[in-house]
Structures are given as C-alpha cells and as structure tokens.
Amino acid sequence: MLRDITIGQFFPGDSPVHRMDSRLKLILNLAFLVIIFIADNYLALGISAAFVLSLYIISGISLKFIFRSLKPIMPLIIITSVLNLFLLTGEGEPIFKLGFITIYWQAIDTTAFMILRLFVLIAGMSLLTYTTSPIVLTDAIERLLSPLKYIRFPVHELAMMMTIAMRFIPTLIEETDKIVLAQKARGANFEEGNLITRIKAFIPIIVPLFVSAFKRANELALAMECRCYHGGDGRTKLRQPKLAIVDLFAFLVFLLFTIIIILTNIYF
Amino acid sequence: MGLAIELKNLSHKYSIGTPFEINAVDSVSLKINQGEFVGVIGHTGSGKSTLIQMINGLIKPSEGAVFIDGVNIYDKAVSLRDIRFKVGLVFQYSEHQLFEETVYKDIAFGPKNMGLNDNEVDKKVRYAAKIMGIDDEMLKRSPFDLSGGQMRRVALAGVIAMEPQILILDEPAAGLDPKGRRKVLELIKDYHENSGKTVLLVSHSMEDVVDYATKVLVMNKGRVFCYDDTDKVFSKAQQLQEIGLDIPQISRFALALKKYDVDLGNNIYTVKKAVQGVLNLTTNKEKL
Ligand SMILES: Nc1ncnc2c1ncn2[C@@H]1O[C@H](COP(=O)(O)OP(=O)(O)OP(=O)(O)O)[C@@H](O)[C@H]1O
Ligand SMILES: [Mg+2]
Numbered sequence: 001m002l003r004d005i006t007i008g009q010f011f012p013g014d015s016p017v018h019r020m021d022s023r024l025k026l027i028l029n030l031a032f033l034v035i036i037f038i039a040d041n042y043l044a045l046g047i048s049a050a051f052v053l054s055l056y057i058i059s060g061i062s063l064k065f066i067f068r069s070l071k072p073i074m075p076l077i078i079i080t081s082v083l084n085l086f087l088l089t090g091e092g093e094p095i096f097k098l099g100f101i102t103i104y105w106q107a108i109d110t111t112a113f114m115i116l117r118l119f120v121l122i123a124g125m126s127l128l129t130y131t132t133s134p135i136v137l138t139d140a141i142e143r144l145l146s147p148l149k150y151i152r153f154p155v156h157e158l159a160m161m162m163t164i165a166m167r168f169i170p171t172l173i174e175e176t177d178k179i180v181l182a183q184k185a186r187g188a189n190f191e192e193g194n195l196i197t198r199i200k201a202f203i204p205i206i207v208p209l210f211v212s213a214f215k216r217a218n219e220l221a222l223a224m225e226c227r228c229y230h231g232g233d234g235r236t237k238l239r240q241p242k243l244a245i246v247d248l249f250a251f252l253v254f255l256l257f258t259i260i261i262i263l264t265n266i267y268f
Numbered sequence: 269m270g271l272a273i274e275l276k277n278l279s280h281k282y283s284i285g286t287p288f289e290i291n292a293v294d295s296v297s298l299k300i301n302q303g304e305f306v307g308v309i310g311h312t313g314s315g316k317s318t319l320i321q322m323i324n325g326l327i328k329p330s331e332g333a334v335f336i337d338g339v340n341i342y343d344k345a346v347s348l349r350d351i352r353f354k355v356g357l358v359f360q361y362s363e364h365q366l367f368e369e370t371v372y373k374d375i376a377f378g379p380k381n382m383g384l385n386d387n388e389v390d391k392k393v394r395y396a397a398k399i400m401g402i403d404d405e406m407l408k409r410s411p412f413d414l415s416g417g418q419m420r421r422v423a424l425a426g427v428i429a430m431e432p433q434i435l436i437l438d439e440p441a442a443g444l445d446p447k448g449r450r451k452v453l454e455l456i457k458d459y460h461e462n463s464g465k466t467v468l469l470v471s472h473s474m475e476d477v478v479d480y481a482t483k484v485l486v487m488n489k490g491r492v493f494c495y496d497d498t499d500k501v502f503s504k505a506q507q508l509q510e511i512g513l514d515i516p517q518i519s520r521f522a523l524a525l526k527k528y529d530v531d532l533g534n535n536i537y538t539v540k541k542a543v544q545g546v547l548n549l550t551t552n553k554e555k556l
Contacts, residue, residue: 011287175364181326182365185357186426187349187381204377207367211412 010133017059017131021247022140028254029128035261036121044264045116051257052124059131069126070119077118084111134166139239156232164220172213179208271338272434272466273300273323278332280318292318294490295332300468300483305460307477307498308470310487311512316470317360319487320436323468324355336434353382356432360439360470362423366411371402371422374411378430396429399459401451417448424452428459435459436468441476453480475516478502478537486513503535518542 012018017025039045056063090106097103129137142159149155180190183204190201280293293315300306310316321327323334325341325348334341341351356378359365368374372393379392397407400421406414411422424440440456441449457480460467471477477484477498484501486493488511494501501508505519515523515537522536522545532545 178359179365181321182359182362183377184326185324185352185359186365186378187352187430188377189349189381204365204367208364211367212364 009130011061011065011130012133013060013131015059015131016246016250017055017127019244019246020250021241021243022132022136023144023241024243024247024250025128025132026137026140026144028250029125031254031258032124033121035258036117036124038265039117039261040265041268042113042116043268044261045113045120047257047260047264048120048124049116052120052127055124055127059127061127061130065126065130066123069122069130073118073122077115081111081115084114135163136239138162138166139237140241143241156235160232168213168216171216172209175212176205176209179205270302271299272302272304272336274298274335274338275323276333276335278319278322278334279330280315280322280327281330282318284330291490293322293329296490296492297332298485298492298495300466302466303464305457305467305469305480305482307474307481307484308468308487309472309474309477309484309513310493312472314487315490316472316487317438318490320357320438320468320470323434323436324357325351326357353378353430354432355434355436356427356430358424358427358435358437358440360442362427362438362440363416363419365423365426366419369410370407371397371409371411371414372407374422375402375407375425375429378426382430392429392431393425395431396425399428400425400455417444417451420444420448420452421455424456432465434466434468436470438470439472440469441471449476456480473514474502474508474519474537475514478516486511498537499535502537505535505537 036045036048039048053063056066085103085107086101088104088107088110089102090104092105094102094104095108132140138159141162142155145153145155145158184190188201188204190198193201275296275298278293278296279291282288282290282292296319308316308320318327322329323336325334328342336351336355339346341348366374368377375393375396376389379389384392393407397403402418402421402425406418411419414422420440424437428435437456441452444452453476456467456469459465460480469477469481474484481498483496484498485495486501486508493508493511494504502515502519505515505523509515509520509523518539518541519537522532522542525532530549532542532549536542536545
C-alpha cells in the first residue's frame, strides 16, 4: 500500500530529544550537516556515528528505522559509489586491473568514506522528523524565518501552505489507494498494454482524485474563512516555545561533540 | 444450494513491522450459500471493509484462503481480474470513483473492461440503469452534476452492469438522507429477489439489514462475533448492544419494556413482530 511510505514519519514520545525546543533542534540539525562535511577522517565519522546511535537510543526510536531512512537514497549511493570506484585514480599501483577496469586503493578509500559520511548524515538528519511532529516543525521554521517578514517575504503564508500540504498528503495517499482499489474492482487494468493504454488507464484515478482534492480545498478555504482566518497579521500562537534546561544541556552536548570532531580533524 | 463463498481462517494485518501494526481481520472462517442475502454488521473499525476486499482479491490476506465457487482465488493459476468480474464490489462512498463525461460511459467502464463488444456493453448498461432507476435523460448527464444519492446509484449501477454472481456492497446507504437510503436499499432488495444472486450488504446499522438479510454476520474487533439466521442473531439483541452496535429502534423498545416486566418475546426486530408480541401478551392475560 502507498500509505506505508514514510514521508518524514513522526514517532511520538517523551524522551529528551522529543522535548527539546524544535527551533534549537532544527538549528543543531543544520549544524550537524556542516560538521559531518567538515569531518575528514574515519575516527571523526566513527564518533559521529556513535553520537547519532546514542541519540536514537535515547529517543527510543527502533534502530531499524535507521535503515528505513537510508533506503530511499540507496540507488543514489550505489550509482555514485560505482562511478567513484572506476573513475577515481590514485597514486601508486592499481590494486585491481582487468581490461579497461582499473581500481586504485585510494578510490576504494574515498568511496567508503563517502558512503559512511552519507549514512551518518541521513541517519542523523532523519532523527529530526522522527522526533518532531510536522506541525511543530513548520512552526519552528516559521519562527526562525520570521525576520524575513521585514523584507516582505510571506513567511506565515509559506508555513501555512506547508502545514496544509503536510496535513493532506496522507489523506490524498489514502484516497488514491481507495480509488485505485475501486477501479480495480471494476476491472481496471494498470499492468498490461502499450504505453498509451497504460497512460489512459490512469484517467479513472486522476479525475476522481482531482475532483475530490479541489472539493477539499474549497471546503477547507470556506472553513478557514468561517473561523475568521485572515493571514498572519495579528495572529497569536497556541504554542509558545520556551527554552528549558534540556535545551541548554542539548546545546552543551552538541558543543562538546563539535569540539571533539574539530580536534580529531586537527590531530589525525 | 451450492456454496458461493468459503473463507478459511482468513486474517489480515495492516502496517506490518511498524508501531502501527493492527490485526484488522483475525481468523475468520465461514460459508455463504448461493442466493443468500447476508448482512454484515459491526462497529467502525471492526474489519468489515477489509474482510470484503479480501473476498474479491483486492487485498491479499496475511493468512488463510478464500474460495469462490470452490476455487481458491489466491491460487497462482487464477486470474484475480476474472474473480473481480465474478465478485462485484461496491465501495464505501462509491460516488468518489465516478470519472467519465457521462453517466452512460461511467456505467460502461466495467463491462468494457470485461472485453465485451459495444452491443453487449449497451445491453448491460441499460439493464443496470433500469435496476438502479436511472432514466435515459440521466444517462446523458455528467455524473458530477448529480445529487449525492443519484451519484451513489450510478456507482452501484457501474458494478451491477458487470452482472457479478456475487454482489458485495460496502455501506451503500451511508451518508444519504432517509429517503435516499430507503430507495437504495429497496433497489438492492429488488435486485436480489429478481436476480437470485448472492448479495453481501455491509453496514454498521442493523436497521439497514434487518428487513432484507436472510443471514447476518456480526464482526467485532476483526473476529466473527456471530453468524447466523437473522432471527437468531437478533435474539441476542442485548449482547449486540454490549459490543456497541445500534440495534433497531423497535428492539430497543422491547428491551426497555422488559425492565417493566412486559415481555414481548425475544427476537423483536420489526414492528410486525412487536405487534405480534403485544397481541400474544394480551391474549395470555385474558386467559389468566
Ligand atoms: N489501509 C490501511 N492501513 C492501515 N490500517 C488500516 C487500513 N485500512 C483499515 N485499517 C485499520 O484496520 C481496521 C479495520 O478497518 P476496516 O476499514 O476494515 O473497518 P470497517 O469495519 O470497515 O469500519 P467502518 O465501519 O468505519 O468502515 C481499523 O482499525 C483501521 O484503522
Ligand atoms: Mg468500512
């Protein structure tokens, strides 16, 4: 079923990682991205991996979701690794030579490092969406971007659009599932025929889907207007984030992590 | 009478391997005879829709087997598409599946997929339209210009047009006004009586099935709570109420009277039976 895809799936919980201020979490997440690209030796990556792993354990998210987060980028990783292996050259003797294929030790080294770096990066960044509900996350984005309001950037509208889109993605997926099944029950065939018939086979799905999406959009707009929604001006927030001890602690831990990585960079 | 459907130890789990794993249908075994009108009732989330979608091969069961006319439909040699023409399924809120320019074309979608020629398709469309009370003028209109009740009837006609041996309807009357409800249910009842085909009608309200069903299947939390003749099922009115089902108004009335020591009898689920009960009571009193 389509519904099983995890688009940044959120797992509710009450761990320190869950309780952290979402703005701080977002910023640290971006900082993590930078640090992983600064890390230039295996020891640093190993420490980062251990750091991410312990965060998963603290937040109580099953380790198998690390693999799930890696799955979508697997094809990308495989293709780039293969290209890297064959195309990169290095100094000294190649360790493998067969016809036009030559592989250098350095190419293996670089590729392995790249794969490891991407794994740690994706696993770490996924933790953000695993432990933060989409609504809270867009709220954090809105708050962090709010200075842009002064240059007339529609921050609130953007955040509202994101919230609505995220709210309706599962609904639309569910709806697509249902329509596909309903048309299959009437003998629709999506698996056979040439390209044209196959494209045509999607009309019975697309038309009802669009009809209901527009209907929903219309109803939602009406419902929002009925509750006097008029954009971001003068709107107050339900959640008023406040930095707490846990945030200070998280910040210090992260600072420590950053310092360690920089030190390993210098000394190894 | 032959067996139309046999379910053996049928189970289905959703979202396997995630924290949201759920046993939607749990070891269901039962037999349904040809020509029977079975009412399937149960609370929201009791697994009714999941169960019926397994019967025509739309959802693969995690365990168990489905036999239609003695053939295991999940056998490799069996084409599920052919099964779907044999077992017609009308979905919950089926009006959301309409897509064609005209009502006629929409009803013709199923028969066309069966690979029939234009002549045969035309015959089937007109047959189904007649059953569902859709006139020629309506056939030419766009399905999106119809009222909710009319759209529902068009969607039903779209499945009936395939003339399935077994017709399964998932909440065909849900969300309609009382008049539309009665109309749709009456049309289905007439179809059952005239065609003699097997019909399964899913609903969470007993009131919908009580007048029509020969047998009733009650689902609770993915399991069969009971499956028996309509009479026998409704004699357990109190138990049904305990699992959160809405029993017919007249049954509730009879149960309420019981508290005041007025016993109309055990299986009161139509007004007619209640009247009979009252009459029995008064004649007994006279005798005393
Ligand atoms: N596609 C799905 N993915 C995950 N869980 C599902 C899915 N469809 C149904 N479920 C779950 O399976 C259980 C049974 O659902 P089902 O739709 O079969 O119930 P139902 O008896 O038809 O209810 P209703 O009367 O509301 O239609 C429910 O708990 C539901 O949440
Ligand atoms: Mg249902």
